[in-house]
Amino acid sequence: MAKITGFLEYDRADNKSLAPKTRVKNFDEFVLPFTEKTLNEQASRCMDCGIPYCHNSCPINNIIPEWNSLVYEKDWKVALNVLHATNNFPEFTSRICPAPCEAACTLNIDDSPVAIKSIERSIIDKAFEKGWLVPEINNSKTNKKVAVVGSGPAGLACSQQLARAGHYVKVFEKNDRIGGLLRYGIPNFKMEKHLIDKRVDQMKQEGVFFECNSKIGEDVPIKNLLKDFDAIILACGSEQPRDLNIPGRDLKGVNFAMEFLTRQNKICEGDNIILEPEFSAKNKHVVVIGGGDTGSDCIGTSNRQGAKSITQLEILEKPPEKENKMLTWPDWPLKLRTSSSHEEGADRNWSVSTKSFDGDGEKVNSLTLKKIKWKKNKNGKMEITEQQGKDSELKIKADLVLLAMGFVHPIKDKLIQDSGLELDERGNVKANDNDYKTNLKKVFVSGDMRRGQSLVVWAIREGRQVAHNVDKFLMGKSDLPF
Ligand SMILES: Cc1cc2nc3c(=O)[nH]c(=O)nc-3n(C[C@H](O)[C@H](O)[C@H](O)COP(=O)(O)OP(=O)(O)OC[C@H]3O[C@@H](n4cnc5c(N)ncnc54)[C@H](O)[C@@H]3O)c2cc1C
Numbered sequence: 126m127a128k129i130t131g132f133l134e135y136d137r138a139d140n141k142s143l144a145p146k147t148r149v150k151n152f153d154e155f156v157l158p159f160t161e162k163t164l165n166e167q168a169s170r171c172m173d174c175g176i177p178y179c180h181n182s183c184p185i186n187n188i189i190p191e192w193n194s195l196v197y198e199k200d201w202k203v204a205l206n207v208l209h210a211t212n213n214f215p216e217f218t219s220r221i222c223p224a225p226c227e228a229a230c231t232l233n234i235d236d237s238p239v240a241i242k243s244i245e246r247s248i249i250d251k252a253f254e255k256g257w258l259v260p261e262i263n264n265s266k267t268n269k270k271v272a273v274v275g276s277g278p279a280g281l282a283c284s285q286q287l288a289r290a291g292h293y294v295k296v297f298e299k300n301d302r303i304g305g306l307l308r309y310g311i312p313n314f315k316m317e318k319h320l321i322d323k324r325v326d327q328m329k330q331e332g333v334f335f336e337c338n339s340k341i342g343e344d345v346p347i348k349n350l351l352k353d354f355d356a357i358i359l360a361c362g363s364e365q366p367r368d369l370n371i372p373g374r375d376l377k378g379v380n381f382a383m384e385f386l387t388r389q390n391k392i393c394e395g396d397n398i399i400l401e402p403e404f405s406a407k408n409k410h411v412v413v414i415g416g417g418d419t420g421s422d423c424i425g426t427s428n429r430q431g432a433k434s435i436t437q438l439e440i441l442e443k444p445p446e447k448e449n450k451m452l453t454w455p456d457w458p459l460k461l462r463t464s465s466s467h468e469e470g471a472d473r474n475w476s477v478s479t480k481s482f483d484g485d486g487e488k489v490n491s492l493t494l495k496k497i498k499w500k501k502n503k504n505g506k507m508e509i510t511e512q513q514g515k516d517s518e519l520k521i522k523a524d525l526v527l528l529a530m531g532f533v534h535p536i537k538d539k540l541i542q543d544s545g546l547e548l549d550e551r552g553n554v555k556a557n558d559n560d561y562k563t564n565l566k567k568v569f570v571s572g573d574m575r576r577g578q579s580l581v582v583w584a585i586r587e588g589r590q591v592a593h594n595v596d597k598f599l600m601g602k603s604d605l606p607f
């Protein structure tokens with residue numbers, strides 16, 4: 126245990142950030158690290174609980190009490206080893222994970238959980254700064270060949286694990302850069318992309334081969350992979366966005382969130398892209414439809430592009446400001462969440478449904494909305510009813526509309542159509558989370574392509590677990606962790 130009286134002596138502290146007015150001037154990260162003193166105090170708050178709920182609620186079961194104690198003792202290298210024992214990419218999770226561990230921390234009963242995510246970040250940032258991140262090369266090769274399709278966090282995690290087990294691993298990526306949604310979905314201000322490049326360099330040295338601009342199913346037929354490789358892992362994500370097919374959907378300026386975010390991320394990469402007017406937020410009234418992470422990212426990006434106003438619409442009711450701890454802890458609570466992008470400026474509207482995109486026949490200029498109510502029907506299911514009366518319908522200005530209502534399943538492209546892959550009832554590729562096997566011989570699946578749109582930390586878990594199964598499939602047994 127770090128310090129027996131730590132949690133009594135020190136309050137929880139959060140990382141400070143640059144002020145919203147300053148940080149919206151560019152796309153850089155803006156969270157400031159703890160001072161050594163604050164970090165030491167924060168680590169000392171961990172009580173090393175008999176049942177560490179933090180550890181149980183973490184999808185990759187990070188060994189949190191141990192690193193807290195090691196950071197308190199300033200034993201950084203061992204802390205790094207403990208962190209890497211369960212997580213290939215703590216530099217990603219410590220920046221963008223919603224941190225179910227903190228919701229589950231015993232000290233969260235009192236609203237002051239240990240600052241687990243900030244402590245995780247301090248360990249991996251120090252390792253980068255000190256140059257402790259070295260390739261872990263396995264010189265005893267198995268001569269087995271694995272193809273990984275997709276280079277998001279699931280594809281990267283399984284590739285790294287399998288290369289370290291001695292297999293030949295080749296990653297095929299349809300985009301021009303590695304990283305999946307880490308690269309082209311999540312904006313730079315949440316996670317700078319040099320972090321992906323550093324890991325890719327490490328993985329190349331560990332023996333992973335990367336081939337970009339290679340779309341399996343089109344540029345390379347899957348039958349070629351089946352012929353050339355001993356196992357194939359599909360990690361193509363869940364890229365089919367939920368659409369809103371109402372009048373005016375085809376007006377210019379009504380776009381999917383990813384069409385908007387990807388363009389900006391490519392500009393941040395230095396690509397020579399001229400942003401088409403219908404994809405720019407500059408001097409526009411922007412409306413973001415959808416209240417999740419993607420919606421927040423659209424707000425942060427619109428503010429940085431110089432939007433005139435930003436309104437976020439959510440069909441659900443406004444959640445409570447504070448959860449009922451006795452009912453929810455240690456589970457993830459439903460409550461009002463205000464992201465750093467919301468802090469930078471946006472109006473938020475709940476319980477509204479969009480009836481039409483209106484415009485001049487070419488471009489969108491407003492939206493017609495209807496106020497709604499959620500009610501339980503006689504079977505106990507929540508149902509929408511539209512409010513009546515003249516105040517129940519409203520029109521708002523909108524020169525740019527961003528659809529951020531989630532993703533329904535993987536794109537049904539040639540890879541899925543021609544291969545005979547079985548899908549589940551939600552349209553994801555069917556496999557369980559014990560063996561990750563699809564209906565096709567030697568073809569496995571992991572990440573969002575299997576579980577549906579989720580979180581980076583779940584993608585890393587699935588990548589690690591599919592790697593264990595593929596190793597076992599190839600070698601008869603596996604020492605990789607499951
Ligand atoms: C805008 C946005 C913000 C998000 N923010 C967060 C966040 O803050 N925190 C969080 O935890 N999660 C967040 N998520 C969710 C998270 O990014 C995903 O759950 C995660 O990236 C899934 O990882 P994956 O490896 O399964 O798939 P992806 O990251 O989607 O990667 C799939 C890869 O496969 C490639 N591919 C697809 N088909 C083919 C093919 N036929 N051939 C070759 N390559 C192919 C794609 O180009 C892509 O690179 C966010 C998602 C979005 C859209």
Ligand code: SF4
Binds near residue numbers: 173229
């Ligand atoms: S639940 Fe909180 S206090 Fe307990 S071990 Fe985990 S981080 Fe420490």
